[in-house]
Every structure is written in C-alpha cells, then in structure tokens.
Amino acid sequence: MITAYCTWCVNVGISIATSLIAQSFYERRYSVTIDSNNALIFDIQRYSLHDGPGIRTVIFFKGCTLQCKWCCNPESQLFNTEVEFIEELCINCNLCIKECRSDAINTNHNKSYEKYRINKSNCTNCGACARVCPSGALKIIGKSVKKEDVMREIMKDVKYYLKSGGGITLSGGEPLAQPEFCAELLKKCYNKNIHTAVETAGSVPEWNVDKVKDYVDLFLYDIKCIDPNLHKNLTGKTNSLILSNIRRLRNYGKEVIIRVPLIPQNNFYIDEIKGILELADNLGIKEVNIMPYHNLGHIKYQRLCKKYELKNLKSLKFADDFEEQMCKLNYLFSLYKHINIVIGG
Numbered sequence: 001m002i003t004a005y006c007t008w009c010v011n012v013g014i015s016i017a018t019s020l021i022a023q024s025f026y027e028r029r030y031s032v033t034i035d036s037n038n039a040l041i042f043d044i045q046r047y048s049l050h051d052g053p054g055i056r057t058v059i060f061f062k063g064c065t066l067q068c069k070w071c072c073n074p075e076s077q078l079f080n081t082e083v084e085f086i087e088e089l090c091i092n093c094n095l096c097i098k099e100c101r102s103d104a105i106n107t108n109h110n111k112s113y114e115k116y117r118i119n120k121s122n123c124t125n126c127g128a129c130a131r132v133c134p135s136g137a138l139k140i141i142g143k144s145v146k147k148e149d150v151m152r153e154i155m156k157d158v159k160y161y162l163k164s165g166g167g168i169t170l171s172g173g174e175p176l177a178q179p180e181f182c183a184e185l186l187k188k189c190y191n192k193n194i195h196t197a198v199e200t201a202g203s204v205p206e207w208n209v210d211k212v213k214d215y216v217d218l219f220l221y222d223i224k225c226i227d228p229n230l231h232k233n234l235t236g237k238t239n240s241l242i243l244s245n246i247r248r249l250r251n252y253g254k255e256v257i258i259r260v261p262l263i264p265q266n267n268f269y270i271d272e273i274k275g276i277l278e279l280a281d282n283l284g285i286k287e288v289n290i291m292p293y294h295n296l297g298h299i300k301y302q303r304l305c306k307k308y309e310l311k312n313l314k315s316l317k318f319a320d321d322f323e324e325q326m327c328k329l330n331y332l333f334s335l336y337k338h339i340n341i342v343i344g345g
C-alpha cells in the first residue's frame, strides 16, 4: 500500500515537473502556453473516416515522446512551432532572406546535396519569414488553441457523429503528452455523449494515462515491436512504459485496439508480429490493425528541411519479397482467428 502510494507520488511529481519545465520552455522561447485550457496542435481534420468508428473530428497534437525512424508525420514531432518551405510555391522574391535575423535561409540550397532552404541549426522558428512570404511558400506549422475554440469545431459536426456512430479522436504527435488539456476536452465531449477515442503510443507517465482514462471510450494503441532493444533502436526509447500502460488500461477494463506499423527491414519480423499478437491475446484485445509502410511522408521531411533516414526504403507492396512475407503473415494470422486482424485499420 505504502509502495503504491509512493509510486503514485513519484509519477505525479515527474508529470508535474515535466509539465512545468515544458511550459516554461514554451513560454520563454515561443510564447505558447500548455495547460488545461491551452494546447499546441498542428491540425484539426473534420469528416475523417479513419481513427475510430463513424465520421470523426481528429485533433492532431504537436510534440511526440518517441522519434520513430519511419514517422510519416514529421511535423508532429517537436513540441514547438516550426517553419516549412514549399519549394514549388516560391517566387524568389527574397523577402524572407531580408527578414531573417538569424542568417538561417540558404540561397544556394539547390546546388548542394542535402543542403536545405532553412538551416535548422540557426533557425529559431520565430516565423518572421513566413509572415512576409507573399506566395505561401513558407508556412508556420503548429498553433496554440484554446479549449473553447476546439469545442466549437467539434460541435459543428455533432449530427454526423450521432448518425454514423462517430465522434472525436485525439491524435498526434502524442496527445497524452498534453494530459491536462486532453482530460478537459475529453470530459466535455464524454458528458455530451460524443464518442471519444485517443490514438497514443503510450510512452508517457502512468499519471497521464490515469488523468484521461475515465473519459475515453476507445484507445487506439500503437505497438511498434516487443523487443526492448529493437524498440530503443527504432524509436529512441525502450517499450517498458508502453507495455505497462497498455496492461494498466486493460486492468481498468478499457477498450483497446492495437495498431502496428509494418516497416520492412525495421520491425517486420515474424517473431515480433507474433509477440504483439500474443500480447493482444493475453490482454483479451479483440482487434489488431496492421498498418503497412508507405513512403509518402518523405516530401514532408523535405519541406521541413529535415533528413529522412528511410528515404530509400520502398513501400511494403513494392518490396522484393512481398509475396513471401505475406504468405508467412497469413499463416501467422490463421493461428489467431479469434482476433480481428485488419490490414489498414
């Protein structure tokens, strides 16, 4: 009992300390406040047919606790606003170069391999260049939003949620890295009988999960792989918190769908997939979504002036041994007939 109390205190302490450090960082450098009323997001998508049942509004939170090598939403990774450059819209007026006080805009980026328009090591993400760009070639990614503003967006489609069995999904990035805001937003929706889902990678303190759990109908829970060393190599962190949080949610009786990104030469090993299905089976999880790798995200890296490590990795369907791998997978899936395994999700 004493141990449980102490663990809870430590988790709360860590979470509050993390929030305070993150908050002072945002306020000092980017004038962005993160609390129960304010969040940093990078998109709100209405009429989504993915990420949960029915027609949904999906809120994408900015900032992620993992750094997956294959991430197809690199704009979601950092806990701050940033600037992207859309080359084809640029009219070469050079206003951005005059405006930048940090000498962060390269003029000869086309002439040298892997030299980008924005030099990220100089850029402070002040956004001044994007504000003067007349053509929209420079754009600020990420904005601070208030709970009431997000609720107003959500409420626009209430009739569609009711007719289709849909609702809202918090996605990202990692929504549970902004737990106070998520808890307040989810509570408001839950109390209005709007279906609520959270898409999470689960790599957050247990306290963050506990904060939201009572207001969530469905967790879409990413599991990248089972082996902790492989996990650390692919995402920057081991999966111990992820695995303890998914067990925690199931102990609370929460509905969970596991989502597995299938990345050739990274986590696509039959033993790993088997381990994940075994975990689902042990926890009584009824659905697993397999998300095959595609490389459509590489253009986003280019625009964000970031290097994409998997640039040369082909989409799964174009892999040389695609047929052979699919045969092995189909056999494996046939051993878990009681789990609804959906390709795509």
Ligand code: SF4
Binding pocket: 083, 099, 100, 101, 102, 103, 104, 105, 118, 122, 123, 124, 125, 126, 127, 128, 129, 130
């Ligand atoms: S966002 Fe970066 S590139 Fe743009 S003006 Fe500020 S420092 Fe310069």
Ligand code: SF4
Binding pocket: 089, 090, 091, 092, 093, 094, 095, 096, 097, 132, 133, 134, 135, 136, 137, 138
């Ligand atoms: S201000 Fe915009 S259009 Fe002008 S050079 Fe810069 S990026 Fe191109």
